[in-house]
Each structure stands twice: as C-alpha cells, then as structure tokens.
Amino acid sequence: MSSQKRLETASNVLELRLRVRLWRNKGDRIALVPTMGALHEGHLALVKAAKVKAERVVVSIFVNPAQFAPHEDFSRYPRDLAKDRAMLELQGVTDLIYAPEGRDMYAQGFATRVSVDGPARGLETDFRPHFFSGVATVVAKLFLQCAPDFAFFGEKDYQQLLVVKRLARDLDIPLEVIGVPTIREADGLALSSRNAYLQPEQRKIAACLNRALRAAGDAARAGTPIPQAESEATAALLNAGFDRVDYIAIRDAETLAPLHSLDRPARVLAAARTGAVRLIDNMAL
Ligand code: PAF
Numbered sequence: 001m002s003s004q005k006r007l008e009t010a011s012n013v014l015e016l017r018l019r020v021r022l023w024r025n026k027g028d029r030i031a032l033v034p035t036m037g038a039l040h041e042g043h044l045a046l047v048k049a050a051k052v053k054a055e056r057v058v059v060s061i062f063v064n065p066a067q068f069a070p071h072e073d074f075s076r077y078p079r080d081l082a083k084d085r086a087m088l089e090l091q092g093v094t095d096l097i098y099a100p101e102g103r104d105m106y107a108q109g110f111a112t113r114v115s116v117d118g119p120a121r122g123l124e125t126d127f128r129p130h131f132f133s134g135v136a137t138v139v140a141k142l143f144l145q146c147a148p149d150f151a152f153f154g155e156k157d158y159q160q161l162l163v164v165k166r167l168a169r170d171l172d173i174p175l176e177v178i179g180v181p182t183i184r185e186a187d188g189l190a191l192s193s194r195n196a197y198l199q200p201e202q203r204k205i206a207a208c209l210n211r212a213l214r215a216a217g218d219a220a221r222a223g224t225p226i227p228q229a230e231s232e233a234t235a236a237l238l239n240a241g242f243d244r245v246d247y248i249a250i251r252d253a254e255t256l257a258p259l260h261s262l263d264r265p266a267r268v269l270a271a272a273r274t275g276a277v278r279l280i281d282n283m284a285l
Contacts, residue, residue: 007089009097012104013145016058019096020146028055032148032175033094034139037061038078038193039087042183046152049180051093053150059088060098060142062105066113067134078196098146105141114140119162119256123269124280127246132163139164143173151175156182156190158267158282159256182281184210190281201241202274208240209272209281216248217268217285226250226259237272246271246278253284 010016020030031050035043043059050057061084068074081099088094114136124131143151151168153161158179165177183191188210189203198206216233220226233248251258253265262285269282 007085007094007097009085009099011099011101013100016096016098016100016145020056020058023056023095029150030054030056030058030146030148031150031152032142032146033057033059033152034142035059035061036063036077036193037081037084038196039084040183040191040193040195042154042156042191044087044091045183046154046180047088047091047094049178050150050152053178054148056095057093058096058098058146058148059094060100060146062098062100062138062142064105064134064138065102066106066137067131069128069130072128073194073197078193098142105138113137114167116163116167118166119159120166121256123247123249123251123256124159124271127271132160135160136163136167140167140171140173143168143175148175151177152180153177154182155179156192156281158269162254162256188214190279192279194277194279197277198274202277205241205274206277206279208237208242209270209279210283212237212240212248213268213270213281213283216250217283220250220262220266220268221285226261233270237270242272242274244273246273248272250285 010019023030031054033046033050047057063077065074113133116132116136120132153164161179168175168177187207189207212233216229219229230248234245237245248270250266250268253267259266266285267282268285271280
C-alpha cells in the first residue's frame with residue numbers, strides 16, 4: 001500500500017529551482033511529468049514510471065494557453081488542483097507539484113514561440129495548426145525551468161511524444177524523453193481528461209474509436225491496401241455515430257510519414273469528434 005505524504009507545491013520557477021538544487025546537491029536524479037491537471041490513471045502511470053527511473057518526481061500542472069486556439073476549450077478545461085493533489089498524495093510517489101500561474105509562465109511582453117516541423121507535420125497540425133508550437137514552447141520552458149534527467153509523456157498523444165523527443169534532441173536539452181503506454185477503460189477507450197466532457201450517449205460512441213483503430217490495423221496486416229483500410233475505418237466511425245473523422249491514418253512509427261505497405265514499424269492514429277468533444281487515439285501495428 002502507498003504511504004500518504006503531504007505534497008509540497010512550487011508556484012513559481014524560483015521555488016522550483018530551489019527545491020531541485022537541493023536534490024541535485026544530494027545526487028538525486030529528477031524526473032518531470034508535465035500535465036495540464038485533471039489527473040487520471042493515465043497520469044498516475046506516468047508518475048509511477050517516473051519513480052522507477054529517478055529518486056525525485058516533479059509533476060507540473062499548468063493549463064497552457066499557448067496550445068489552445070481561441071475557439072477551443074481553454075476556459076472550460078477541467079481545473080481542480082485540490083483533487084489532483086489528493087490523487088498524487090494517495091499514490092505517494094510524487095515529491096513536488098509545480099503549479100505556476102499563467103502570468104509567471106508567460107510574463108507581460110512574452111514574445112517567443114518555439115516552431116516545430118518534422119513529426120509535427122500533418123495529422124493534428126492539419127486540424128490544430130497552433131497546437132504543437134504551443135506545446136513545444138511550454139515544454140521547452142518546463143525543461144529549462146526544472147532541468148530534469150527524465151521527462152515522461154503518454155503514448156496516447158503519440159505525435160506530441162515524437163515532437164517533444166525531437167525538440168529535446170534538436171535543442172540539445174540534456175534529458176531523456178520517455179513514452180509510457182496508454183491506459184484504457186475496459187471497453188478500450190483511452191483515458192483522457194477530455195473524457196469528462198462525454199455525455200452517456202457520446203461515451204458509448206467513444207468506445208468505437210479504439211475498435212476502429214484495431215480494425216484498420218488488422219485489415220492492413222491482412223493485406224488490405226492502406227488507403228482502403230483507412231477509409232473503411234473512417235466509414236465505421238461515422239456509422240458508429242461520430243459526427244466527424246479528422247483522420248485515421250497508418251503511418252511510419254518513427255517519422256509519421258505515410259506508408260505504402262507495412263514494411264517497417266507502423267502506428268495507426270485517429271482523431272474524431274462526437275458533438276463538441278474531439279478524441280484522439282493510436283496503436284502500434
Ligand atoms: O499532454 C499534455 O497534457 C500537454 O500537452 C503538456 C505536454 C502538459 C503540455 O502542456
């Protein structure tokens with residue numbers, strides 16, 4: 001059973017750096033788990049994996065305005081720091097919550113934005129063009145603020161994971177970015193903070209996303225041409241009640257480049273909407 005301990009919170013970068021310096025002086029290794037809060041079992045899996053690699057685990061909680069477009073859900077994104085803290089305390093492996101204020105992360109006059117290409121090309125970017133540069137900007141800041149040895153990201157946001165790996169590599173940020181497998185509900189739905197938006201009818205529809213990924217993968221593996229496997233899975237999602245399918249795509253698992261055949265490690269990725277709720281998921285093939 002996990003032992004419960006009172007969790008400290010750093011609410012600005014100075015407090016964070018002070019704490020991290022004390023740990024470093026003792027020779028402790030540090031893992032960062034960046035989150036936007038609304039924590040669930042998927043986040044707890046990241047924290048658990050972090051504790052295996054490092055003596056100290058920092059969980060950052062910051063709903064990053066830079067990764068939301070004006071029409072997106074920034075203002076209604078679920079925020080409950082007390083609940084997040086209670087979950088982490090119950091789990092008992094986090095050493096520090098870093099929960100900066102918006103004005104500390106993006107001070108008056110903030111004028112820098114990290115621009116990303118490579119794995120950021122296509123898929124999510126076709127529908128959320130602002131997204132990865134917003135993620136890269138905040139993640140670069142978090143890496144520089146915390147200077148961790150390891151950073152943990154969920155494979156559920158697979159394209160984001162590749163973008164963050166590339167960011168660390170291209171900018172020579174000395175840390176290891178580690179991906180952690182997706183945690184799912186019993187019916188296959190990937191855990192996501194946005195699942196909280198789903199009404200009961202939408203929740204049933206949502207479970208079909210993972211089934212469609214599986215079906216596309218099975219079809220491609222059985223020899224169905226990739227474009228046909230993708231379009232059959234799209235039709236299945238629309239049939240199941242999704243209102244819009246942004247993409248369902250079988251891609252090279254390293255570069256996310258389109259594939260003509262399954263002659264190398266591949267990933268099938270999808271994004272679809274039910275009402276105003278946009279869900280994403282992916283699986284290794
Ligand atoms: O995946 C998320 O929760 C966010 O995109 C991240 C990585 C914490 C950056 O705000």
